[in-house]
Amino acid sequence: MTAEGKARDMTKRHDSPSGEDSLIARYFRPLATDPGAFNLDDDAAALKAVGEDIVVTTDAIVEGVHFLPNDPPDTVARKALRVNLSDIAAKGALPAGFVLTLALRGMEEAWLKPFAAALGEDAADYGCPLLGGDTVSTPGPLMISITAFGRVPQGKMVHRSGARAGDRVFVTGTIGDAALGLDLLKGGPVALALANDAAAGDWLTSRYRVPQPRNALAKAVRAHASAAMDVSDGLAGDLTKLCGVSGISAVIDLDSIPLSDVARDLVSRGVVGIETLIAGGDDYEILCTVADDRVEAFAQAAKSAGVALSSIGTVVAGSTVPKFFDGQGSEIVLKRRSYSHF
Amino acid sequence: MTAEGKARDMTKRHDSPSGEDSLIARYFRPLATDPGAFNLDDDAAALKAVGEDIVVTTDAIVEGVHFLPNDPPDTVARKALRVNLSDIAAKGALPAGFVLTLALRGMEEAWLKPFAAALGEDAADYGCPLLGGDTVSTPGPLMISITAFGRVPQGKMVHRSGARAGDRVFVTGTIGDAALGLDLLKGGPVALALANDAAAGDWLTSRYRVPQPRNALAKAVRAHASAAMDVSDGLAGDLTKLCGVSGISAVIDLDSIPLSDVARDLVSRGVVGIETLIAGGDDYEILCTVADDRVEAFAQAAKSAGVALSSIGTVVAGSTVPKFFDGQGSEIVLKRRSYSHF
Numbered sequence: 001m002t003a004e005g006k007a008r009d010m011t012k013r014h015d016s017p018s019g020e021d022s023l024i025a026r027y028f029r030p031l032a033t034d035p036g037a038f039n040l041d042d043d044a045a046a047l048k049a050v051g052e053d054i055v056v057t058t059d060a061i062v063e064g065v066h067f068l069p070n071d072p073p074d075t076v077a078r079k080a081l082r083v084n085l086s087d088i089a090a091k092g093a094l095p096a097g098f099v100l101t102l103a104l105r106g107m108e109e110a111w112l113k114p115f116a117a118a119l120g121e122d123a124a125d126y127g128c129p130l131l132g133g134d135t136v137s138t139p140g141p142l143m144i145s146i147t148a149f150g151r152v153p154q155g156k157m158v159h160r161s162g163a164r165a166g167d168r169v170f171v172t173g174t175i176g177d178a179a180l181g182l183d184l185l186k187g188g189p190v191a192l193a194l195a196n197d198a199a200a201g202d203w204l205t206s207r208y209r210v211p212q213p214r215n216a217l218a219k220a221v222r223a224h225a226s227a228a229m230d231v232s233d234g235l236a237g238d239l240t241k242l243c244g245v246s247g248i249s250a251v252i253d254l255d256s257i258p259l260s261d262v263a264r265d266l267v268s269r270g271v272v273g274i275e276t277l278i279a280g281g282d283d284y285e286i287l288c289t290v291a292d293d294r295v296e297a298f299a300q301a302a303k304s305a306g307v308a309l310s311s312i313g314t315v316v317a318g319s320t321v322p323k324f325f326d327g328q329g330s331e332i333v334l335k336r337r338s339y340s341h342f
Numbered sequence: 343m344t345a346e347g348k349a350r351d352m353t354k355r356h357d358s359p360s361g362e363d364s365l366i367a368r369y370f371r372p373l374a375t376d377p378g379a380f381n382l383d384d385d386a387a388a389l390k391a392v393g394e395d396i397v398v399t400t401d402a403i404v405e406g407v408h409f410l411p412n413d414p415p416d417t418v419a420r421k422a423l424r425v426n427l428s429d430i431a432a433k434g435a436l437p438a439g440f441v442l443t444l445a446l447r448g449m450e451e452a453w454l455k456p457f458a459a460a461l462g463e464d465a466a467d468y469g470c471p472l473l474g475g476d477t478v479s480t481p482g483p484l485m486i487s488i489t490a491f492g493r494v495p496q497g498k499m500v501h502r503s504g505a506r507a508g509d510r511v512f513v514t515g516t517i518g519d520a521a522l523g524l525d526l527l528k529g530g531p532v533a534l535a536l537a538n539d540a541a542a543g544d545w546l547t548s549r550y551r552v553p554q555p556r557n558a559l560a561k562a563v564r565a566h567a568s569a570a571m572d573v574s575d576g577l578a579g580d581l582t583k584l585c586g587v588s589g590i591s592a593v594i595d596l597d598s599i600p601l602s603d604v605a606r607d608l609v610s611r612g613v614v615g616i617e618t619l620i621a622g623g624d625d626y627e628i629l630c631t632v633a634d635d636r637v638e639a640f641a642q643a644a645k646s647a648g649v650a651l652s653s654i655g656t657v658v659a660g661s662t663v664p665k666f667f668d669g670q671g672s673e674i675v676l677k678r679r680s681y682s683h684f
Contacts, residue, residue: 049391140482147489
């Protein structure tokens with residue numbers, strides 16, 4: 001874009017293609033399967049929308065901050081797209097496509113090739129084609145910024161603000177595995193505790209590196225949830241945000257929060273406390289509230305979609321932060337609910 | 343987003359707002375004037391589209407690469423948005439909104455405040471409200487990635503690929519000022535030549551720092567242009583791209599390329615050559631082709647819109663790169679047409 005340092009716009013074909021241009025064409029053009037991507041030959045893409053709203057979300061991941069420098073490029077690609085797909089799912093929308101900004105120190109084919117291949121696989125699997133992008137040079141850490149699009153019928157995006165007293169609180173999958181995976185990768189207590197259990201360690205690592213967004217549940221969320229969001233910054237903190245915007249509170253049964261066998265074992269051995277799990281990040285599960293008369297239909301829809309669902313508490317009136325109770329009915333006061341980096 | 347380093351999602355309200363959250367709310371929420379931004383209180387925005395296509399473009403700028411570390415924050419904000427507005431204009435679309443990813447080393451209020459204020463002014467002036475965003479921490483250079491949206495009637499986005507032999511080639515504004523401004527800021531030959539002309543230097547600097555996207559011409563481009571793109575990587579190189587995608591070539595009259603008085607003077611004094619101007623970047627003017635029978639109406643529409651327009655050549659059949667001729671009818675062979683950083 002400047003005479004000083006060039007941007008390689010993926011949507012632009014360059015004259016007498018340089019090595020970089022042909023790399024971009026070779027690796028990213030096959031991902032641009034949507035007709036509105038114009039084969040990455042134009043300045044912009046066009047999204048069709050007939051009787052729908054386009055849901056827009058954006059999330060960036062930075063090397064050394066949101067992923068580790070030695071994370072494999074294929075997992076970095078999947079994480080970059082999936083953190084956005086998770087937002088699309090939580091809003092009750094179906095994926096429509098995405099644009100990609102890649103900030104690279106250089107064009108390393110050994111990195112780009114598996115990155116693009118995995119991104120293409122996920123784009124195909126989730127029905128979310130590449131629509132365009134921009135590749136820029138940076139002297140700093142690798143950064144991938146994705147803006148993803150979804151479609152919902154007009155006015156039907158599911159908000160954070162619709163929770164009502166009496167609604168049940170649900171969460172998908174299991175909570176805290178990614179935080180444990182990160183602890184392991186950083187050589188924390190989990191690494192020591194699982195030194196002799198490579199399978200468990202690998203599984204936790206994959207939970208950190210490769211989220212499993214719950215797009216299969218999107219239609220059910222749209223049909224039944226009064227409020228929803230994805231859990232990215234810690235279940236406790238994210239629930240607190242949902243309650244704040246909805247103007248309500250909640251009571252949560254700690255024993256009902258779904259844990260994987262590995263996580264449950266690490267808690268029971270005292271390796272980590274429950275806070276590590278419910279105030280840890282990177283779960284990318286769906287947190288939602290459902291009115292009593294919809295609970296059965298919602299649970300049935302989740303079952304049909306093959307998505308594990310747990311009822312973890314109840315929405316209550318009030319403006320206090322959500323309260324967490326243990327199996328004996330004692331309130332557990334959390335020292336932290338999520339993280340702040342700055 | 344991870345337990346290691348947190349993202350501050352602008353679309354998310356955090357519990358017991360930290361200083362950073364309230365900074366984001368204070369500076370960016372006022373920019374979220376579109377109802378589909380949901381006051382930045384949700385995971386995603388919703389773009390309405392009735393009988394329209396949503397045009398999507400994305401461009402990132404990196405400190406030290408696309409802007410200089412000592413560029414004022416207000417000009418950085420304007421440049422980040424305007425390079426995207428320029429794409430929207432060239433596609434014949436009207437601005438609909440944008441999402442912002444800010445990668446910051448820290449939350450410096452002294453930087454954020456003027457940045458957000460200028461971004462808000464431009465968003466209002468161009469009718470392009472903030473819809474959402476993500477703020478991430480980076481140990482590296484400041485980076486601003488924007489994805490911007492425009493609206494066009496269904497199927498009416500103007501492409502690069504529509505140029506036909508016989509069409510006239512037009513460009514808006516003046517070409518090369520930004521490249522001269524960058525040369526000046528870097529202490530190159532232009533700095534020396536204009537050492538005693540602060541006004542001219544300031545004007546060139548502003549042309550580099552603050553593009554003037556031609557959104558006023560968007561409707562005329564849509565009504566009359568057979569192909570269009572914005573000039574961001576150098577007029578010669580960008581025209582070559584347009585010709586390549588359209589499957590045609592062009593002959594350009596170098597004397598017809600619009601230059602500012604300052605640029606013309608620097609060329610005539612031998613401070614810079616014409617290549618510096620037409621292979622330099624950051625013009626953010628519109629390059630387009632118009633069929634003969636539309637030329638008069640297009641010129642009239644540009645005049646009504648108050649956008650300076652120059653006819654610089656003719657589209658011809660063939661697959662060679664565009665040729666440039668001087669006033670004596672001699673072909674000038676360019677050593678370079680645009681830049682590649684990687």
